[in-house]
Amino acid sequence: xxxxxxxxxxxxxxxxxxxxxxxxxxxxxxVVSGALARASMHTTAWIVMPVGVVVVLAISLRRATSAx
Amino acid sequence: xxxxxxxxxxxxxxxxTVEMVEALTIVLAVGVSRQWRSTLIGVAVALVALAxxxxxxxxxxxxxxxxALRVVVGSLLLIFGLQWLRKAILRASGHIELHDExxxxxxxxxxxxxxxGDARGGMDWYxxxxxxxxxxxxxxxxxxxxxxxxxxxxxxxxxSIQLAAAGAAVAVVLVTSxxxxxxxxxxxxxxxxMKFVVGAMLTTFGTFWGSEGVGVVWxxxxxxxxxxxxxxxxxxxxxxxxxxxxxxxxxAGGRPAVARPAH
Numbered sequence: 017x018x019x020x021x022x023x024x025x026x027x028x029x030x031x032x033x034x035x036x037x038x039x040x041x042x043x044x045x046x047v048v049s050g051a052l053a054r055a056s057m058h059t060t061a062w063i064v065m066p067v068g069v070v071v072v073l074a075i076s077l078r079r080a081t082s083a084x
Numbered sequence: 085x086x087x088x089x090x091x092x093x094x095x096x097x098x099x100x101t102v103e104m105v106e107a108l109t110i111v112l113a114v115g116v117s118r119q120w121r122s123t124l125i126g127v128a129v130a131l132v133a134l135a136x137x138x139x140x141x142x143x144x145x146x147x148x149x150x151x152a153l154r155v156v157v158g159s160l161l162l163i164f165g166l167q168w169l170r171k172a173i174l175r176a177s178g179h180i181e182l183h184d185e186x187x188x189x190x191x192x193x194x195x196x197x198x199x200x201g202d203a204r205g206g207m208d209w210y211x212x213x214x215x216x217x218x219x220x221x222x223x224x225x226x227x228x229x230x231x232x233x234x235x236x237x238x239x240x241x242x243x244s245i246q247l248a249a250a251g252a253a254v255a256v257v258l259v260t261s262x263x264x265x266x267x268x269x270x271x272x273x274x275x276x277x278m279k280f281v282v283g284a285m286l287t288t289f290g291t292f293w294g295s296e297g298v299g300v301v302w303x304x305x306x307x308x309x310x311x312x313x314x315x316x317x318x319x320x321x322x323x324x325x326x327x328x329x330x331x332x333x334x335x336a337g338g339r340p341a342v343a344r345p346a347h
Contacts, residue, residue, distance in 0.1 A: 038167060046294055049298055061301075065294075069166070073173075077323060
């Protein structure tokens with residue numbers, strides 16, 4: 017059980033890292049971009065990705081600096 | 085696209101250099117304070133284990149359908165890249181301390197000297213375990229980048245896992261050679277700048293591949309990668325600038341000083 021917890025903890029720290037908002041934000045962005053692409057809104061879809069990445073980064077940085 | 089293989093090798097090389105410098109600090113501290121033979125055996129076993137992971141997972145990734153590979157691997161690359169970039173921005177803007185290899189070396193040295201001996205069969209198992217863990221954990225991040233970046237590049241026809249592994253291997257040899265000569269932590273390396281660049285590249289390629297996997301069509305196809313990279317770098321540099329300005333410096337008495345515009 018201890019090994020399983022340590023294993024899960026390792027992967028959580030490795031993938032999610034210091035801020036879960038980054039991982040969650042990336043998932044949301046890909047879902048939204050995918051939905052836009054399927055609706056043939058390609059221009060909006062490719063704009064959403066880099067702009068969304070900047071927003072996710074900004075939110076994460078804000079959380080990191082306001083916590084100090 | 086010619087830039088594809090270039091960015092692949094550069095990312096793997098820079099990421100590997102940064103991680104191997106951190107591993108070198110641990111290995112040096114353990115080797116100097118304990119027993120070199122056990123330390124180096126621990127390092128060798130870790131490298132073999134990491135090579136085995138690449139050898140096992142590399143071909144397996146090649147069997148995954150390309151769109152699924154792009155989404156999963158691209159999103160992992162993007163998350164990883166944003167983590168590195170986030171930390172590099174916070175360090176560059178002074179919100180968290182720069183990674184100090186010398187301080188880490190001295191701390192590890194002190195801890196190793198104090199640790200109880202555990203010698204069985206001629207091996208210092210404390211030294212072996214610490215060296216193995218340090219090398220494996222630091223190296224695993226490199227393996228992750230080599231596999232994700234390499235697999236996506238292979239699917240795109242712009243690179244391969246072998247090319248990424250070659251970039252990483254060059255860094256391992258370089259850091260090991262320099263470390264063996266100077267026998268000190270490589271604290272003068274611009275680690276944070278390197279992490280900044282790697283973070284930006286991983287974020288760029290993760291953005292491009294992850295979104296391609298969900299059906300997004302980029303204008304200019306692969307040429308969009310350069311535009312995304314420029315956008316990410318510019319955003320990151322502006323973030324450092326904004327955060328530096330907002331970072332108050334404590335003065336004597338404990339009250340933070342707020343910069344007032346000169347009149």
